[in-house]
Amino acid sequence: MIQISGGVTHPHGFRASGVASGIKRSLRPDLALLFTDRPAAAAGIFTTNRVRAAPVEMCAERLSHDPGRIHGAVVVSGVANALTGPAGRADQEEVTRAAAELLGVPPESLLPAATGVIGPRIPVEKVRRALPEAVRQLASDREGSSHAAHAILTTDTGPKEAATTVRLADGTRVRVGGMAKGSGMIAPAMGPLHATTLGFVTTDARVTPAGLERLLTREGDRTFNMICVDGDTSTNDTLLAFSNGAAGGPVADDDPALGTAVGQILESLARAVAKDGEGATKLLTIRVRGASDSEHARRAAKAVARSTLVKTALFGADPNVGRIACALGYSGADFAVEHLNVSLVEGARNLPLIVGGIPAPGLDNGGGQRIHAVLQRQQEVTLDVDLGAGPAAAVAWGCDLSYGYVHINAAYRT
Amino acid sequence: MIQISGGVTHPHGFRASGVASGIKRSLRPDLALLFTDRPAAAAGIFTTNRVRAAPVEMCAERLSHDPGRIHGAVVVSGVANALTGPAGRADQEEVTRAAAELLGVPPESLLPAATGVIGPRIPVEKVRRALPEAVRQLASDREGSSHAAHAILTTDTGPKEAATTVRLADGTRVRVGGMAKGSGMIAPAMGPLHATTLGFVTTDARVTPAGLERLLTREGDRTFNMICVDGDTSTNDTLLAFSNGAAGGPVADDDPALGTAVGQILESLARAVAKDGEGATKLLTIRVRGASDSEHARRAAKAVARSTLVKTALFGADPNVGRIACALGYSGADFAVEHLNVSLVEGARNLPLIVGGIPAPGLDNGGGQRIHAVLQRQQEVTLDVDLGAGPAAAVAWGCDLSYGYVHINAAYRT
DSSP states (O other), rough: EEEOOOOOOOOOEEEEEEEEOOSSTTOOOOEEEEEEEEEEEEEEEEOOOOOOOOOHHHHHHHHHTTHHHHHHHEEEEEEEEOOOHHHHHHHHHHHHHHHHHHHOOOGGGGEEEEEESSSSSSHHHHHHHHHHHHTOBBBHHHHHHHHHHHHTOOOSOOOOEEEEEEEOSSSSSSEEEEEEEEEOOOOOOOETTTTOEEEEEEEOOOHOOOHHHHHHHHHHTTTGGGBSSSSSSOOOOOOEEEEEEETTTSSSTOHHHHHHHHHHHHHHHHHHHTEEEEETTEEEEEEEEEEEEEHHHHHHHHHHHHHHHHHHHTTTTTTOHHHHHHHHSOOOOOOGGOOOOEEEEEEEEEEEEETEEEEEETTTHHHHHHHHHHHHOSSEEEEEESSSOOOOEEEEEEOOOOHHHHHHHHSSSO | EEEESSSTTSTTEEEEEEEEOSSSSSOOOOEEEEEEEEEEEEEEEOOOOOOOHHHHHHHHHHHHTTTSSSEEEEEEEEEOOOOOOOHHHHHHHHHHHHHHHTSOOOOEEEEEEEEEESHHHHHHHHHHHHHHHHHHTSSHHHHHHHHHHHTTTTSSSSSSSEEEEEETTTOOOOEEEEEEEEESSOOOOEEEOOOEEEEEEEESSSSOOOHHHHHHHHHHHGGGGOOOOSSSSSSSEEEEEEEETTTTTTTTTHHHHHHHHHHHHHHHHHHHHHHTTTTTOOOOEEEEESSSSSHHHHHHHHHHHHOOOHHHHHHTTTOOOOOOHHHHSSSOOOOOOOGEEEEEEEEEEEEEEEEEEEEOOOTHHHHHHHHHHHHOOHHHHHHEEOOSSSSSSEEEEEEEOOHHHHHHSSOOOO
């Protein structure tokens, strides 16, 4: 597999655009379209938050009715359209209806998504006035996807895109592309019908709606559901996949190369979201092995990623191994502390932090200083955790907690 | 009930002291003794963290063997004695043995507790050299309890004490006192054998060990287990209760006045811990009602207390009602968003924030400014949440997340 510079328009038949409608006072782009003329199979996984935004409700409903003839997505950023009641639902329907009319497709064939402040309603008139320009700018090139990837951002510092081309078992060359946003309110917990992270994956492989849902659920669970910025599971988390079959070839539902490609695109995007966490200066990867089962491995990895004490220690490059052990201890994962080993990955080497349930020898003296220097130097820190309790493994991604995080989130809006 | 200025020595027969042994480089007090000549019934609830500190293990064991003849507690601050393996256990046994020898009581009759950095071992020799002075200073007056309350602190900005006198059903006057510490690594989850919050309650009422455990479990669950500073459940959380019967009178296990008094002392201490959360500028109280059951009410209240987005908004006095709804939504509590009502308590009035699942009218305009002003003025903010789903209620306590929190926790130690 070759990773290619590109995004959602890398697969054949997909076009995208992004424009400024004025939802954001900054007048930065805030309205994105993703479109395929050829109807696509689509699948989605959504937040498990009980307060679900109107666009999430609508996506889930539309995918449950006719997931085989979807033409794309309409995304607004700046407002979440959550906590908006029936009026918010009507707003969202009006936005997708207006887009569908301009695009000449049925309204139910467009999937809505939104991200931003919870509470305010979508300024429907502004969006409606901007839609014709968004439709005119739809482009199948690198620029189209880049504009869309910018228009879905909120507090993100930059766009997140990924693309790849792979050859399936039968020889068909297919393309997979993706884009995502997400910086705060990030602790996705998405289920078959389940951050505010938004993610979009496109492929020109031929996949059935059911096959696409299986693939998205499995790989979404391993990637987007394993990132944590602040522990707050959003009202708007949405991960959508579209396959329009433009590459031809037989049905590729269970093709391993396609599964791997989609998984790699999702992992690349999920890591990018964690790395761009609000105020983050470092990406933290936690690899857990030796867990009694996969759920325990996941819990252990996510607890470390979520711990505010681990995150602040990481910001300070403090080799505070106790905080790691503490988070593992309350994660709910099964293990005996005397079998616990934790190390810091430095290139090809592992620097021991906890050995057999106690701090690695020398850590209190010169060793601590050395780990401090490594933590300070690395922008990507990887912890290797062996629970010593079984065969299962999992990986989670997080980031540090800095003064910048407090600044971003404590600023009075109104 | 009259709340009295005092602490653990308010009940008859209890003495306390606090000295500096040199565990803390700052040379602040770090060794506390609590002692009753007359053997007491004792009960404890402890952290549910799988990585349990040596003193927690020892307390649990001693209370399971002979909870009816306990003489007090030996507390060190500065080191947690967690992640220290068998050597840590031996250190802790040595410390309590040395204290017991000086006090002339069996070693098993003293309960150990510790709080501080996880990983390093207790400097046993320093502690041993300081113990004779700690024993000499044991005092039954206000000074004794105050010295002990200072010696158990870590990042706390001040001591936490409470005391009261009540008359039981049969006319006996009994006294209840308490002290606590806790500022960071606070999200207690203590069970019958289950934060680093340390809490100590003394009473001269006559209570059986079983009665004391029932009382402590019930009231500890409603108070200490409902505070959250950072969401990190410590390896060392310990809440201990001692009743020496010095007040005389019949067995008071089920006396309502005693239950109320112990509950009020615990609530007062728990609130003090939340208010003194690391870097905190505001105490946040979340009162949830209308939950389908008590567990749902507790989850909802704790999720809001734990949310870093709610905590940073509170620091900024930002009336970001969406973040409150978001936390309630992922809490796991059952409710329908259209029945959700949230208000901010201002004296005898409730200022509406969310009404029937949407932001209160006017909140986006002048109303938001008004709430902002109230939030900015109040050092104690109370949210009233009605889930509209049932009859159950719960209260949780938390604090805001400030630049100070990051500063305290990102400083490189070594």
